[in-house]
Every structure is written in C-alpha cells, then in structure tokens.
Amino acid sequence: xxxxxxxxxxxxxxxxxxxxxxxxxxxxxxxxxxxxxxxxxxxxxxxxxxxxxxxxxxxxxxxxxxxxxxxxxxxxxxxxxxxxxxxxxxxxxxxxxxxxxxxxxxxxxxxxxxxxxxxxxxxxxxxxxxxxxxxxxxxxxxxxxxxxxxxxxxxxxxxxxxxxxxxxxxxxxxxxxxxxxxxxxxxxxxxx
Numbered sequence: 001x002x003x004x005x006x007x008x009x010x011x012x013x014x015x016x017x018x019x020x021x022x023x024x025x026x027x028x029x030x031x032x033x034x035x036x037x038x039x040x041x042x043x044x045x046x047x048x049x050x051x052x053x054x055x056x057x058x059x060x061x062x063x064x065x066x067x068x069x070x071x072x073x074x075x076x077x078x079x080x081x082x083x084x085x086x087x088x089x090x091x092x093x094x095x096x097x098x099x100x101x102x103x104x105x106x107x108x109x110x111x112x113x114x115x116x117x118x119x120x121x122x123x124x125x126x127x128x129x130x131x132x133x134x135x136x137x138x139x140x141x142x143x144x145x146x147x148x149x150x151x152x153x154x155x156x157x158x159x160x161x162x163x164x165x166x167x168x169x170x171x172x173x174x175x176x177x178x179x180x181x182x183x184x185x186x187x188x189x190x191x192x
Contacts, residue, residue, distance in 0.1 A: 002027060002081035002192045003106055005088070007157065008114030009150040010143070011124040012174045013181065017114065018085040020182045025189065028076045031085040035068055036060060037134075054136055057145035059153065062092050070100060081109070089154045094161075109192050111161040112185060114174035118147055 002025055006014050015031065022029045036054060039047030046068060053060045069087060076082075088094040101108055116124075122143050129137030136142055162169040170188050172181060 001079075001107065002109050002189065003084070003101070004082070004109055004189070005084045005111040005161070006114070007086060007089075007111070007154065008174055009116060009118075009121055009154075010146045011121040011128065011137075012114040012116040013178065014085045014114060016178055017112075017181060017185060018083045021083050021185060021189070024186065025080065027081045027083050028079045029083050029085060030069065030072055030087070032060075032065055032069060032087045032089075033085070035072060039068075055142075057136070057142040057149060059089055059149060062090060062096065065089075066093065066096050066100070069097075073104070073106075082106075088157065089150075091156065091160060094157055098164075108165070108168075110168045110170060110188060111157075111165055112188065113158055113161075113169070113171045114181070115171055116174040118144075120175055121147055 004021065004027075006018055006021070008014055015034075018029050018031065021027060036047065036050040040051045040054075041047070046064065049064060050060045059065075065087070073082065088097045098108075122140060125137045125143045126140065128134065129139075136146070158169070158171065172184050174181060
C-alpha cells in the first residue's frame with residue numbers, strides 16, 4: 001500500500017500531479033478541496049459551512065475537515081493506497097491525521113512538497129479562475145490571502161514531516177514543466 005501526502009500552496013500543481021500519480025499507481029485521490037466543492041455544489045450542510053470559510057480565503061476548521069476525510073477514506077476499504085492532496089494543512093490536522101492513520105493501520109509512505117513562489121502562484125490561480133470559473137481563483141486579494149494562510153499555517157508542516165518521516169519527505173521545485181515534476185515524483189515513488 002502506498003500512501004502519499006502531496007502538499008504545496010494553492011496553485012502549486014497538487015491536483016495535476018495527483019492525477020498523474022493515481023493513474024500510474026492505481027491509488028485513490030483524496031482532495032479535501034474537491035470534497036468541499038462537491039458538497040458546496042450539492043448544497044449540503046457541510047458544503048454551506050465550508051463555503052463560508054472558503055469564500056473568505058480561510059481554512060475550513062479542523063474538526064469539520066477531519067470528519068469528512070475519515071468518512072471519505074472509509075468508502076475505499078480495499079484501495080491500493082491514497083494520494084492526499086492538500087491535507088493536512090495545520091499541525092493540529094497533521095497530529096489528528098497521524099492518529100487516524102495509525103488507528104486504521106494505514107502507513108504513510110512519503111510526503112511530497114511542491115515549492116512555488118508567490119508571483120507564479122497568483123498568475124496560475126488567476127488563469128485557473130478564468131478557465132474553471134472557480135470564484136475563489138478570480139480575486140487577487142483572496143488568492144493572496146490564501147497564500148498567506150498557507151505560509152502561516154501549512155508551510156510549517158515541512159519541518160513537522162521532515163522531522164517525523166526522516167528520509168520520506170521530498171521537497172520538489174514546482175516551477176518547472178509538469179512532465180519534469182512528474183518524472184521527479186515517479187523517481188521518488190519507484191522506491192515504494
């Protein structure tokens with residue numbers, strides 16, 4: 001079983017690389033952002049709560065996120081493994097997620113961090129907002145707020161995982177071509 005956390009700031013290419021990984025290794029893609037957007041589109045109670053936070057560029061509270069994630073994982077009891085895209089995002093989530101994985105006897109294989117500068121992120125997200133129609137990607141102020149939230153709350157997970165996983169934390173330059181980044185990731189995963 002291969003279980004990967006793929007993280008980086010909004011617009012770093014997590015979704016693109018996650019799709020490549022799941023095709024190569026037949027893994028299940030777990031994206032909290034996608035799960036929230038699905039619930040928002042379906043106007044579920046969870047979706048309404050999540051949209052209040054997302055529309056302000058804020059993180060959805062940990063308890064709400066973790067409950068949803070646990071429910072989603074339980075839907076795939078015979079999976080080859082998972083790619084966790086954009087989760088965890090805080091130290092509290094990382095600790096709760098570690099406890100959840102340990103309780104389910106799901107090993108964490110690797111953490112891959114896509115490193116991309118703010119100027120490139122803003123440019124990518126504005127383009128994605130035009131292409132996809134996602135409201136949270138159309139406003140520069142909201143985009144910059146999301147990047148700042150990432151820097152304050154999520155980027156500290158680099159230290160957390162590099163200390164806890166020793167040789168299984170991999171920072172990757174995310175400003176190169178999609179294919180080169182994918183090759184780097186495949187090289188990392190060839191060890192599993």
